[in-house]
Each structure stands twice: as C-alpha cells, then as structure tokens.
Amino acid sequence: MSAPYAHLQLAATPTSEHRPLIIALFSVFVVATLVITVWAGRQTKSAADFYAGGRQFTAFQNGLAVSGDYMSAASFLGIAGAIALFGYDGFLYSIGFLVAWLVALLLVAEPLRNSGRYTMGDVLAYRMRQRPVRTAAGTSTIVVSIFYLLAQMAGAGVLVSLLLGITSDAGKVLIVALVGVLMIVYVTIGGMKGTTWVQMVKAVLLIAGTVLITFLILLKFNFNLSDLLGTAAKNSGKGSAFLEPGLKYGKTGTSKLDFISLGIALVLGTAGLPHILIRFYTVPTAKAARKSVNWAIGIIGAFYLMTIVLGFGAAALLKPGDIIASNPAGNTAAPLAALEIGGGSGSNGGAILLAVISAVAFATILAVVAGLTLASSSSFAHDIYANVIRKGKATEQEEVRAARWATVFIGAVAIVLGAFARDLNVAGLVALAFAVAASANLPTILYSLFWKRFTTQGALWSIYGGLTTAVVLVLFSPVVSGNPKTSMFKGVDFHWFPLENPGLISIPVGFLLGLIGSLLSKEEPDAGKYAELEVKSLTGVGAH
Amino acid sequence: MATDVPPPEGGIDTRPAQPPTEKFVEVQASEEFAELRRTHRRFAFPLTVAFIAWYLLYVLLSNYAGGFMGHKLFGNINVALVFGLAQFLTTFLIAWFYSRYAAAKLDPRSEAIKSRMEADA
Numbered sequence: 278m279s280a281p282y283a284h285l286q287l288a289a290t291p292t293s294e295h296r297p298l299i300i301a302l303f304s305v306f307v308v309a310t311l312v313i314t315v316w317a318g319r320q321t322k323s324a325a326d327f328y329a330g331g332r333q334f335t336a337f338q339n340g341l342a343v344s345g346d347y348m349s350a351a352s353f354l355g356i357a358g359a360i361a362l363f364g365y366d367g368f369l370y371s372i373g374f375l376v377a378w379l380v381a382l383l384l385v386a387e388p389l390r391n392s393g394r395y396t397m398g399d400v401l402a403y404r405m406r407q408r409p410v411r412t413a414a415g416t417s418t419i420v421v422s423i424f425y426l427l428a429q430m431a432g433a434g435v436l437v438s439l440l441l442g443i444t445s446d447a448g449k450v451l452i453v454a455l456v457g458v459l460m461i462v463y464v465t466i467g468g469m470k471g472t473t474w475v476q477m478v479k480a481v482l483l484i485a486g487t488v489l490i491t492f493l494i495l496l497k498f499n500f501n502l503s504d505l506l507g508t509a510a511k512n513s514g515k516g517s518a519f520l521e522p523g524l525k526y527g528k529t530g531t532s533k534l535d536f537i538s539l540g541i542a543l544v545l546g547t548a549g550l551p552h553i554l555i556r557f558y559t560v561p562t563a564k565a566a567r568k569s570v571n572w573a574i575g576i577i578g579a580f581y582l583m584t585i586v587l588g589f590g591a592a593a594l595l596k597p598g599d600i601i602a603s604n605p606a607g608n609t610a611a612p613l614a615a616l617e618i619g620g621g622s623g624s625n626g627g628a629i630l631l632a633v634i635s636a637v638a639f640a641t642i643l644a645v646v647a648g649l650t651l652a653s654s655s656s657f658a659h660d661i662y663a664n665v666i667r668k669g670k671a672t673e674q675e676e677v678r679a680a681r682w683a684t685v686f687i688g689a690v691a692i693v694l695g696a697f698a699r700d701l702n703v704a705g706l707v708a709l710a711f712a713v714a715a716s717a718n719l720p721t722i723l724y725s726l727f728w729k730r731f732t733t734q735g736a737l738w739s740i741y742g743g744l745t746t747a748v749v750l751v752l753f754s755p756v757v758s759g760n761p762k763t764s765m766f767k768g769v770d771f772h773w774f775p776l777e778n779p780g781l782i783s784i785p786v787g788f789l790l791g792l793i794g795s796l797l798s799k800e801e802p803d804a805g806k807y808a809e810l811e812v813k814s815l816t817g818v819g820a821h
Numbered sequence: 822m823a824t825d826v827p828p829p830e831g832g833i834d835t836r837p838a839q840p841p842t843e844k845f846v847e848v849q850a851s852e853e854f855a856e857l858r859r860t861h862r863r864f865a866f867p868l869t870v871a872f873i874a875w876y877l878l879y880v881l882l883s884n885y886a887g888g889f890m891g892h893k894l895f896g897n898i899n900v901a902l903v904f905g906l907a908q909f910l911t912t913f914l915i916a917w918f919y920s921r922y923a924a925a926k927l928d929p930r931s932e933a934i935k936s937r938m939e940a941d942a
Contacts, residue, residue, distance in 0.1 A: 365901055365902070368902075368905055369880075369883065369905075372876075372879070372905055372908045372909070373876075375908070375909065375912055376872065376876050376908060376912050378912070378916075379869070379872050379912060379915055379916065380869065382916055382919060383865040383868060383869050383915075383919055384865060384869060502898070503895070503896030503897045503898055504896075504897075506896075506897040506898070506902075507896070507897040510897065517891065517893075517897075517899075518891075520891075520897060520899055520901070520902065521887060521890055521891035521899060521901055522883035522884070522887060522890055522901055523883075523884075523887050526884070527884065527887065533884045533885070536880065536883070536884055537880055537881070537884065540876070540877070540880040541877075544873065544876055564928065567920060567923060568920075570916070571916050571917075571920055574912060574913065574916045575913070578909055578912065578913060581909070582906075582909060727862075804846070805842040805843075805845070805846055806842075807849075808842065808845040808846040808848075808849040809842060809845040811849055811858070812845045812848050812849050812854065812934070812938075813845075815854075815857055815858060815861060815927075815931055816857070816931040816932075816934045816935040816938070817931065817935055818840065818845075818934070818935045818938045818939060819839045819840065819939070819942075
C-alpha cells in the first residue's frame with residue numbers, strides 16, 4: 278500500500294522548482310471557472326435551468342461539454358500511461374471508449390432527449406410504476422456516479438499532490454478537500470449551466486494542451502510515426518512485442534477473458550452513464566442531441582488518436598524505470614513526457630510545458646467531478662425526493678433546494694472517501710463504473726424504448742440484478758483482494774471470481790433478468806404509456 | 822396514475838401542449854408511424870449488430886491471433902495498429918452515415934407526425 282508513496286519524493290524533484298508556475302496556472306483556472314460559475318448562477322432560476330442549463334446550449338457547445346465530461350483523468354493520464362508502460366494494450370482502451378459512442382448515437386441519445394426531462398430515471402420510469410422504478414434508477418445512478426467519482430477523487434489526490442510536489446498526508450487530504458469544495462461550489466451555484474461551461478473550457482484546454490505536446494513529439498521524430506514507434510519499442514526493452522497486443526492481457530487464458538470482459542463493458546457502458554445521459558437535456562431538440570454526439574465523437578476520436586503519440590512518445594523519450602518510479606500505474610507519463618519534450622528537467626521550456634499539462638490535468642478532474650456530482654444530486658432530488666418521497670407534489674423551488682443540499686452531501690461524502698481511499702486502484706473503479714452502467718442501466722433503457730412487453734418487474738429485476746451482480750463480483754474479484762500488488766486490501770484473500778472486470782457475466786445477467794422478469798410478470802405492460810413513450814421518443818411530440 | 826397525461830410536477834419549464842394518451846395510441850397504430858419506426862429500426866438495429874461484431878472481431882483477434890496482428894506492413898506499422906485505426910475510421914463513417922440517413926429519412930417523417938399532433942392538441 279505504501280508503494281506509490283515511496284517514490285513520490287523522486288517524482289517531486291523535477292516539479293518542485295517550478296511549483297510557483299504550476300500553482301499560478303491552477304489559480305488562473307480556478308478563478309476563471311469561479312467567475313463563470315457565479316455568472317451562470319445568476320441566470321439559474323428554474324428547475325430546467327438547474328438540471329438542464331435552460332436547454333439553450335447549441336449542439337457544438339454541448340458536444341464540447343460532453344467531451345469535457347467524458348475525457349476524465351483516466352482517459353488522459355491513464356491511457357497515455359498505459360500505452361507508455363504496456364505499449365499496444367493501452368491503446369485498446371481508447372478504441373472501446375470511442376466505439377461506445379455509436380450505441381449512444383444510434384439507440385439512446387435522441388429517444389432520451391425526446392422523452393425525458395431531467396434525469397435518466399425519467400425515461401426508465403416513464404412506462405412503469407413510478408415509485409419503485411424511480412427508486413431503482415436513483416440508486417443505480419448514485420452508485421455508478423459514486424464509483425466514478427471515487428476513482429476521480431482518488432486519482433486527484435495522488436496526481437495533483439504529485440504534480441505539486443506535496444508529499445505529506447495532510448497536504449494530500451487538503452488537495453482532495455479543495456477539489457471537493459470547488460466541485461460543490463460549481464454545482465450548487467452554477468447548476469448545469471455553470472458545470473457545462475466549466476466542461477467546455479476544460480475540453481478546449483485539454484485539446485489545446487494535447488495538440489501542443491503531440492505536435493512537439495512528432496516534430497522531434499520528423500513526423501515519422503514509424504520511427505517514433507520503433508524508438509518506443511527499442512527504448513521499452515520489449516522490442517516489437519511492445520507494438521503488439523498481449524503485453525498486459527495476453528499472459529493467460531484468464532487474463533484474455535478479462536480483456537474480453539473489459540472490452541464489452543467499455544463498449545456498452547457509455548450509453549448507460551447517467552452523467553453523460555443528462556447532458557443531452559441541455560440542447561433544445563433531439564436533432565441537436567444527435568449533432569452534439571457527432572461533435573463529441575469527432576473531438577473524443579481526435580483526442581484518442583493523439584494519445585497514441587503521447588503514450589508511445591513517452592515510451593520513446595523516457596526510461597521505463599523513470600515512468601514506473603514516478604507512478605507505478607504510469608499516470609504521470611504524459612506530464613513527464615511534456616517535461617522532457619520541453620527541454621528536460623531544469624529547463625524553462627520543460628517547466629512551462631509541465632505546468633501547462635498539470636493545469637490541464639487539474640481542470641480535467643474538476644470538470645469531471647462536477648458533472649458526476651450534478652448527475653447524482655439531480656437524480657436524488659428529481660427521482661427520489663420529488664417523485665418518491667414527495668410523490669410528485671414538491672414545488673420546483675423545493676426540488677432545486679433538495680438538489681443543492683444533495684450536492685453538498687455528495688461532495689462531503691466524496692471528500693471523505695477521497696481522503697481515506699487514496700490508495701484504491703483507480704483503473705479498477707472506472708472499469709467497474711462502466712460495467713455497472715452497462716449491467717444495470719443499459720438493459721432497462723433499451724427495453725423501455727424498444728420492447729413492448731417490458732414491465733415494472735422486468736425493470737426492477739434488471740436494474741437491481743445487474744447492479745448487485747456487478748458489485749458482488751467485483752467485491753470478490755482480484756481488484757478487492759488476493760493480488761498482493763494491486764488489490765485494494767493487501768494481505769487478505771477472499772476472492773473467488775477470477776476476472777477483474779465483471780462485465781462478461783453481469784451484463785448478460787442484467788439483460789436476461791429484464792427479459793425473464795417481464796415474461797414472468799403478472800402485471801400487463803401499460804399499453805397507453807408505451808404508446809406515449811414510443812411516439813414521443815421517435816417524434817419529440819410534447820418534448821420539453 | 823397509469824394514464825395521467827403529464828407528470829404532475831409544477832413548474833415554468835415551457836412545454837408544448839400534451840395530446841391525450843388515446844391520441845398517442847392512435848398514432849402508434851397508424852401506418853405513417855409504423856413506417857417511421859421501420860425506417861429507424863431497419864437502419865439502427867443491423868448497424869448496431871454490425872459495429873459491435875466488428876469491434877468484437879478486433880478484440881478477439883487481439884487476444885487470440887497475435888501472430889497476425891503483429892505482422893508488420895511497413896516500417897514499424899503492424900496489422901494491429903492499422904486494425905485499431907480502422908476502428909476509428911469506421912466509427913467516424915458510421916456516425917456520418919447515420920446522420921445523413923436520419924436527416925434524409927427520419928427527420929421529415931417525425932416532423933410531419935409531430936407538427937400534426939401538436940396542432941391537434
């Protein structure tokens with residue numbers, strides 16, 4: 278458990294001399310986003326403003342914000358790091374994360390925009406008995422978001438303290454608390470409008486920073502990708518195997534199954550992530566939702582293409598030992614590559630680039646945690662408080678007030694978890710969030726929209742069954758115990774499920790339970806409600 | 822509360838008139854709507870199956886066909902990299918293809934139904 282910290286001192290060395298510059302850039306970002314938040318907060322009056330940013334964003338703006346919401350620290354630092362350490366196998370993440378958007382584009386984004394209002398639960402509960410299904414939808418929204426949030430907070434604490442060169446435990450807790458407080462401020466004051474602007478700013482910064490580093494790395498290799506790959510392979514010490522699949526997942530039959538499981542969870546998870554789904558409510562029409570997905574596919578695709586250069590560039594420029602020494606998971610490979618390409622440790626160019634990339638990483642984490650907090654507090658206020666506890670009788674003001682309090686509560690929970698859980702395996706948590714989303718949410722979304730015979734019982738079996746299966750399998754997987762190096766709890770072993778990712782089992786279970794639950798249901802599906810949902814989802818009649 | 826028309830929340834979220842449930846049932850049974858549904862499903866469902874199969878093929882080849890994926894095409898560029906980049910390309914193409922199809926075939930049909938229902942309501 279102490280392994281990641283034993284090396285912090287090492288990594289802090291190149292950083293500490295430029296700390297004032299990094300802190301200055303962080304501060305500029307924080308001040309700018311706070312100004313935006315206060316400005317957005319002044320315009321946030323109705324529930325539609327708070328939950329959906331007034332539905333006035335353009336397709337391009339929302340496409341940027343969707344990208345900002347989606348490209349988390351896991352995709353920026355995690356993928357570059359995974360490529361730098363494992364070569365080609367790291368690139369496999371990028372592909373799954375991108376292809377997944379087609380599920381959202383072809384099947385989910387437009388019908389959701391047409392038939393829902395503020396939350397994922399609006400669509401899941403539309404045809405069903407409201408209270409049980411809203412409770413289930415709220416529960417799975419909060420569980421998925423908290424897992425995702427926990428991963429970001431755990432990453433934020435380690436990463437930002439690493440980049441700032443803070444090594445004391447108190448300092449790290451302070452950073453996690455700072456991130457948590459900022460996120461509470463963004464969401465409570467700015468609502469969806471403020472959060473959306475923060476995500477847009479972050480997306481622009483992230484793309485600009487990535488383009489800059491990619492360009493400089495390519496320049497160094499005279500824009501010859503083959504040379505870059507060759508140097509990376511040679512420098513990694515693994516030769517051409519570094520450029521082929523299998524270094525990370527190809528070792529045993531089980532790890533190959535794990536890879537299939539991960540691949541399925543990635544491709545089916547995106548369209549079930551509540552914080553992504555609620556973004557489609559911020560545009561006026563389904564057509565605009567479609568266009569924002571197209572923008573997002575273009576932006577995210579371009580970004581993931583650049584991660585190839587970033588990751589292999591880091592492998593070509595740095596010694597593998599240095600990457601691992603700085604962070605065993607490779608999370609600091611991109612910033613280290615920036616430092617190196619700018620002229621190395623001690624140079625001004627290196628210092629500036631490192632500061633820029635660090636500020637971008639910080640912006641990335643803040644924007645993503647704000648989106649996740651908004652998704653879970655919206656679902657609590659709209660699904661659970663307004664429709665279950667108050668049975669639909671809460672006024673708009675009461676609902677928004679509940680959402681703000683929920684934000685403070687969830688933010689506080691995230692700070693506590695983030696402060697005490699800094700050693701958790703970040704990648705495992707993100708993959709778990711995708712697997713839970715694909716197991717608990719996606720089946721019910723698809724059945725609700727496209728299957729006439731789907732019933733309340735089917736929805737409940739699918740949501741709770743998919744959720745429980747995914748969470749239980751992870752609990753008894755090597756992510757939690759049994760692996761002396763990477764498990765959350767070291768020194769104990771109660772695992773019996775061999776895979777790290779539960780998707781291979783839990784996603785089919787989610788779909789099957791929805792099917793069986795509906796077929797065995799004594800209750801007839803509500804044909805009138807299905808007519809409403811189907812006609813609305815395809816035409817947008819009466820859409821908000 | 823099964824057939825209440827709008828959800829009961831109050832608010833100033835501007836919303837167009839909501840037709841009654843019977844109207845939705847009637848439209849859902851109409852030939853015009855059946856045509857819209859067919860047009861969407863005929864395109865979206867097979868394409869979804871196709872891109873997931875194409876993606877799974879890539880995952881399975883990466884796992885079980887290392888020799889083929891490691892085959893170098895030119896310089897240090899191997900089949901695995903080209904295959905991966907092809908996934909990017911097909912994703913971009915499918916997104917573009919769907920949007921063109923939706924604008925040409927789906928939007929006019931759904932607009933027609935929507936404007937008639939909202940005018941009647």
